[in-house]
Amino acid sequence: NIDSTKILNPGGIYCYKNHVILIERKNNPAFSFWTSDSLRYEFSEGFIGGGPNEFIRPRSNYFAVSDSSFFILDSNIEWEVQLEEQRIQVINKEPIIIPDAINQMVHLDNGKYIMAGNTDGNNNAEHFLYDIKTGEYTLFGEYPFTDLFDERKFFFNFKYTAGIAGKPYIWDFYENYNLLRKYSIEGILLQEVRLVGVAERHNDDSKSHELQNRPYWRIVQATSRYIYALFYTGETDKTIYTGGAIPELQVWDWDGNLTRRILFDKKYNQITVSETGILYAINTVDTFNNQIYSYEM
Numbered sequence: 001n002i003d004s005t006k007i008l009n010p011g012g013i014y015c016y017k018n019h020v021i022l023i024e025r026k027n028n029p030a031f032s033f034w035t036s037d038s039l040r041y042e043f044s045e046g047f048i049g050g051g052p053n054e055f056i057r058p059r060s061n062y063f064a065v066s067d068s069s070f071f072i073l074d075s076n077i078e079w080e081v082q083l084e085e086q087r088i089q090v091i092n093k094e095p096i097i098i099p100d101a102i103n104q105m106v107h108l109d110n111g112k113y114i115m116a117g118n119t120d121g122n123n124n125a126e127h128f129l130y131d132i133k134t135g136e137y138t139l140f141g142e143y144p145f146t147d148l149f150d151e152r153k154f155f156f157n158f159k160y161t162a163g164i165a166g167k168p169y170i171w172d173f174y175e176n177y178n179l180l181r182k183y184s185i186e187g188i189l190l191q192e193v194r195l196v197g198v199a200e201r202h203n204d205d206s207k208s209h210e211l212q213n214r215p216y217w218r219i220v221q222a223t224s225r226y227i228y229a230l231f232y233t234g235e236t237d238k239t240i241y242t243g244g245a246i247p248e249l250q251v252w253d254w255d256g257n258l259t260r261r262i263l264f265d266k267k268y269n270q271i272t273v274s275e276t277g278i279l280y281a282i283n284t285v286d287t288f289n290n291q292i293y294s295y296e297m
Contacts, residue, residue: 069091
């Protein structure tokens with residue numbers, strides 16, 4: 001149980017050194033810090049406003065780390081920050097300039113980023129490769145299902161992308177398909193993986209409006225050794241959004257091998273995993289559930 005007076009509807013959970021960080025879109029400040037060993041509240045930082053080094057619209061679905069800093073996304077600007085005596089110290093800001101919204105962004109080496117393709121669906125490319133040094137971007141990859149038009153093509157082909165600096169490729173985990181794809185960071189499709197023994201769920205764009213599709217994967221978190229993914233076992237979107245569910249935690253290595261499948265006894269929908277192998281999970285569907293579950297992996 002964590003101190004309910006310190007949080008308000010967390011949207012993401014992440015690890016940085018000896019901290020667990022909750023990102024709260026509706027709180028001000030937007031970031032709360034907790035000790036990774038005992039989950040004791042430390043402090044909150046990251047004020048929202050119009051002043052210097054204040055955020056406008058911090059994203060809860062993006063977080064990247066380096067040896068001495070971490071990166072957060074505020075609208076279309078990536079902030080690099082360090083912690084100094086329970087304060088956020090901004091050391092760099094980089095605008096991400098693409099002709100579309102930023103989705104599923106992965107922070108790579110040498111000022112390069114990969115993110116999801118155009119949300120308008122006017123082309124079949126499912127990824128942007130962006131070079132922050134030159135401001136140039138290229139499109140790569142083709143959607144698995146191309147028979148839809150406009151933004152419906154983007155949303156039905158939605159995937160969660162795992163990638164970190166230092167790895168020469170990324171993995172896409174598709175929400176509506178039994179499919180994983182491995183791309184090089186140059187944009188070359190290297191491998192496709194499908195699970196055997198999983199019944200076809202017959203997801204369809206027409207079911208999306210009634211939340212009747214049954215997703216395969218949602219949420220991935222990557223460490224230097226493994227990729228952790230939440231796999232759902234047949235629940236509908238409506239069940240997951242309204243009542244919550246217990247997903248299967250899948251542990252993949254970077255070569256595309258499924259190494260472990262774990263079923264816990266708690267409902268949760270957001271995870272983070274430390275480099276030391278501790279998994280932290282929260283349930284953001286139940287806004288009154290002020291608990292973090294931690295597991296030694």
